[in-house]
Amino acid sequence: RVSLLRLKMENDSVKLSKNLLRMKFMQRGLDAETKKQLEEDEKRIISDEHWYLDLPELRTKETLIIEEKSFVPCEDLKYGRMSFRGFNPEVEKLMAVMNPRDEEEKQEQQQQLSRMQMDVTDEEMAQRYESLVGTMKKKFAKKRERAAMEEDDVNQNVAGTKRVFLKPQD
Amino acid sequence: MFSSLKEKVGQVLLPGDEFLFEAENTISLTGHVKAEKVVCGPGLRRSGDRVLVCKSGVLRHKQPNMFWVDSQQRRYVPTKGESVIGIVTVKSGDVFKVDFGGSEQASLSYLAFEGATKRNRPNVQVGDLVFAQFLIANKDMEPELVCIDSSGRANGMGVLGGGGLLFRVSLGLVRRLLAPHSEVRSDLEKLFPCELVVGMNGRLWVRSSSIQQTLIIANLLQSCDTMTAPQRQELFRRVKQGAL
Numbered sequence: 001r002v003s004l005l006r007l008k009m010e011n012d013s014v015k016l017s018k019n020l021l022r023m024k025f026m027q028r029g030l031d032a033e034t035k036k037q038l039e040e041d042e043k044r045i046i047s048d049e050h051w052y053l054d055l056p057e058l059r060t061k062e063t064l065i066i067e068e069k070s071f072v073p074c075e076d077l078k079y080g081r082m083s084f085r086g087f088n089p090e091v092e093k094l095m096a097v098m099n100p101r102d103e104e105e106k107q108e109q110q111q112q113l114s115r116m117q118m119d120v121t122d123e124e125m126a127q128r129y130e131s132l133v134g135t136m137k138k139k140f141a142k143k144r145e146r147a148a149m150e151e152d153d154v155n156q157n158v159a160g161t162k163r164v165f166l167k168p169q170d
Numbered sequence: 171m172f173s174s175l176k177e178k179v180g181q182v183l184l185p186g187d188e189f190l191f192e193a194e195n196t197i198s199l200t201g202h203v204k205a206e207k208v209v210c211g212p213g214l215r216r217s218g219d220r221v222l223v224c225k226s227g228v229l230r231h232k233q234p235n236m237f238w239v240d241s242q243q244r245r246y247v248p249t250k251g252e253s254v255i256g257i258v259t260v261k262s263g264d265v266f267k268v269d270f271g272g273s274e275q276a277s278l279s280y281l282a283f284e285g286a287t288k289r290n291r292p293n294v295q296v297g298d299l300v301f302a303q304f305l306i307a308n309k310d311m312e313p314e315l316v317c318i319d320s321s322g323r324a325n326g327m328g329v330l331g332g333g334g335l336l337f338r339v340s341l342g343l344v345r346r347l348l349a350p351h352s353e354v355r356s357d358l359e360k361l362f363p364c365e366l367v368v369g370m371n372g373r374l375w376v377r378s379s380s381i382q383q384t385l386i387i388a389n390l391l392q393s394c395d396t397m398t399a400p401q402r403q404e405l406f407r408r409v410k411q412g413a414l
Contacts, residue, residue: 039249066209068209076349077350081366082365084361086363087364105239
């Protein structure tokens, strides 16, 4: 229909308005030249409408002074809710959460406690696991490998005498 | 660079005192030294390259570069992020007006409570006490309180339940109560099982197992303001023995 319109337009030498031509459904039938012209027009309109301030660029100097209005970060003040001697267990839980420094101290205490209460030292543990290595290895090995390993063990234990299959005598 | 401030640490400053910071003209031999930043806390005000003192008190310093003026005052000036105890005075539509003892009433949105939605309004009545923190505290704008933190959790904020007692102390005592290794707090801890809510605006709320004990704690804390440490310890000991 558009091409029909165009034909008609050329014939009648009547021009469609710019706004009409800019509409989406009219774009298909337009030829390249008019399209370009329309685009240019549009660009000019946009740049005309674009305002800017004709000012020199403001350069802010880096300030070395920061203002802080609150006492809380200065004096490391704690959270304002507190409960003593288990009056309100919820608040006591909250105190532990909201006062992180408290928690650190507690953790340190706990670490110290755990150090004191340790029954098995790290060295003992390492020694024990050293002897366990073979057993653990066996646990994760496949059946065939396990058999081979056992053979090795046997070989180690009974050094020299190699076991061979003895054919049963009739 | 901040040596002029450091020299005055521990001394009394008066409003109007000023410190001038100029970029150092001397060329250091070690080459480019990264400029230090200084944090000036309450009582100090920045004005260009100067730092002005606007409260009288003792200059304090904390590592690395924090300075503030330690002063005694009773008038609370709202500060962003601080938590206070307020009294709900007006309930109008979608905001509550809260009196926190400052020059102006703060607004508190009904949506600024944990779990509150447009359908599920929090149960707040006029006269209720709320423990809330400042979201907006600006000298040019109306202060705004919220009862949730940035992740939407209450964390102990909100309406305070019944059975407690609200009273006022000086702002200095509040800071002494909240200090990391507070002696007042450890003394109080030895007395009775109790619960304490401390607002930075100088309001304290106490609850304990009986009215008598609550009143004793309230009176003790109010008198703590003007007592030295030995006096306070003596008094607390006498209370514990049941003399009062």
